[in-house]
Amino acid sequence: MQQSRFGFSEVSKRTPESPISYFMQQAVENQDIISLAAGLVDTGSLPVQEISSALNDILGDPTKAREALQYGTTQGHLPLREKIAKHLASLDKSSTTFSPKDIVVTTGSQQLLYILSEVLIDEGDIVITEAPSYFVYQAVLAGRGAEVVSIPMDEEGMQIHALEERLKQIEAAGNLPRIKIIYTVDYYQNPSGRTLSLARRKELMALMNRWSNRLRAVIVEDAAYRELRFDGPDIPSLKSMDPENKFVVYAGTFSKPCSPGLKSGYALMPTELVRPILIIKANHDFGSSNLTQHTVDRLLENGDYQKHVLELQEVYGKKSRVMLEALESNFAAYPEVTWTKPTGGMFVWLKLPEHISTGLQSEFLKAAMSEGVLYVPGIFAYRGAGPLPDSEMRITYGDASVDRIREGIHRLKKAYLRVKDTKPAPARTASSPKPALV
């Protein structure tokens, strides 16, 4: 934080700048650079016609139009919340539908993550996340002054036995009441592309039941990419395994499966969280854009949303295959480089040999930039004690064209060849400061 006339708050001082802004800027300033970093959705498949006709329906009807252009409620448009409840039941092929009273509509699911964290976390409280984890949420946690305990993942997602070991340690230290949230991006995770398997889901819910008389934490199931499934099994949500609505906040969004420009998200949560969330949301904005809520409502009503999701599954499935094929052909000769194989969403997690840093000051990033390709350094997805993995990266096929995906991976290989024989850097530890962001 710069020297200033103004006195900044602790929240402000604690909150790190998001790396994404930096990478977005780079990509905007230099169109020759292929960005495999930015978390944009596929621009070409945005549902322009569908949204246009939904808006014409709304604005063509004077009563609906005026309702949509007036203030709405803080909790969100009731018909939309009713449709969301049904939509979630249909995703889970479940016959029990949760109540629209337990749903809150937000300005993207990001706002829900923020407000829920405000409602639950005091400085020093503990939040359990996957390692790696969604870095914007890591920044939120830093702002709240939370202590992050991260649980390793494997191909089946968060390791539930490791989670239970940590719970026992935290309990032994007398800190169990400080655990407020267990956060999982359980479908095609940002950043790793991994999915929590059905077996692990059952283990996690069994654990919650076992610990329920002493653990106060809520599970946040961030399902942002869930509907973008193009391969693999159709796995039910953790929420569907919480029939009494006790343990899980399900955070969903229309940004990924429909349009980020609407910036509409929602959450289904235990009843007793609704009022505290609404009290804080009333102070943030007393309700997200009513017009974009009505738009989503219309798309769910006329079925265009559901149709569009099917198209997107094709689009991302194809782009993911292009990226995976490019990775295979470029890195076949370098088995020390490994990556995940997502079955949905838009992210691949790539690991270089441990001695090659991918961080902001690294030789590898310099090489990549001069080859003309960008990624997000893996370090931003880690927090907590111990040396942080520093030779990983997130790459995305979200917005790049298939040609640019192929060329981008080729450039990444060239960058790798430039640095692969450099000397190992000194090991990074948690106490070494994160690289400055500007």
Add this chain to the structure above:
Amino acid sequence: MQQSRFGFSEVSKRTPESPISYFMQQAVENQDIISLAAGLVDTGSLPVQEISSALNDILGDPTKAREALQYGTTQGHLPLREKIAKHLASLDKSSTTFSPKDIVVTTGSQQLLYILSEVLIDEGDIVITEAPSYFVYQAVLAGRGAEVVSIPMDEEGMQIHALEERLKQIEAAGNLPRIKIIYTVDYYQNPSGRTLSLARRKELMALMNRWSNRLRAVIVEDAAYRELRFDGPDIPSLKSMDPENKFVVYAGTFSKPCSPGLKSGYALMPTELVRPILIIKANHDFGSSNLTQHTVDRLLENGDYQKHVLELQEVYGKKSRVMLEALESNFAAYPEVTWTKPTGGMFVWLKLPEHISTGLQSEFLKAAMSEGVLYVPGIFAYRGAGPLPDSEMRITYGDASVDRIREGIHRLKKAYLRVKDTKPAPARTASSPKPALV
């Protein structure tokens, strides 16, 4: 806060529920009640055609459509920020235009008030507000744990000599660095309808200059109702008297002069606040709805916005005259009842004799509800030490039809007649708890 499995944060515990939700609910549940409480805008004059054609322009052009439906930047759509800079210069008839780099677009101006408060205020910090003041902002300040120092108003708005006296006291107590914000709703204030006079504006800016070497506070000029002027002089903003962009955050909104359903607001601020604000906003939502930003951009570009504001000035001017005439004819015989005469915006502030409480538990509110009329109790607009005025209320002609405005005021008179001869209640002091909200 109810007993709960979950552990809520200090922020959550400190934040009061907004009274508005309660009153909205009442009005929705009983259509016979005339609500002079809800802060809705005039529904009949919402710019349906204009917004519809703006959206058709955007969505009819594939390039623009895709840009608007994709994620934007955290700071907001640059062409919109450029137009806002010009728009502000034209409102102030000023030849110097501030930079779009110092403008941030938010989800309504409410979000700006919230984030700025997060960025500047730690628990125990001081915020200076008018008395009475906008109650949603009072709730934000309660959530932050701020100490509120309130400065009395008269017909010219905040009393600047009283402000300076308080600054001296606070300085003498060694607390000057704790003052973070001086908050003024300086045009047709919510709730009182009053405007800060030109003379007072000059006094305030002179004070800021005099104290600038030791006072770190920023002025927040909340100009939400500014453009809805139907009478009285066209007064320049405090911002226009801050040519070096040092002292004033100007918070504006498109909710009141255009459409709340777009939920689009903005602020022009000293440069060094921009980055800290964006870092927090990145965690809230990394950018407000891009589609609604593009919509406002188009309305400013094609001139429909400017034309619409002129129409709204007529609409609210007419409705305010209806309300003021109704007040005069109904309360002519009761000179102990007084009210403000706004020259813009949508609020009138009504005072009953001091012994008549207007609070949530009051006989007067009961009488009003059984007569079928609602207002917002004045107590919510006050905070700070000393006995809080409890016999005032905010009434609005914002959304009610002229017939309902007339009938609503008539019912208010009937409610007054029911209670006017009741016994004085014991004096309320700051230490007596605020009435519970549910």
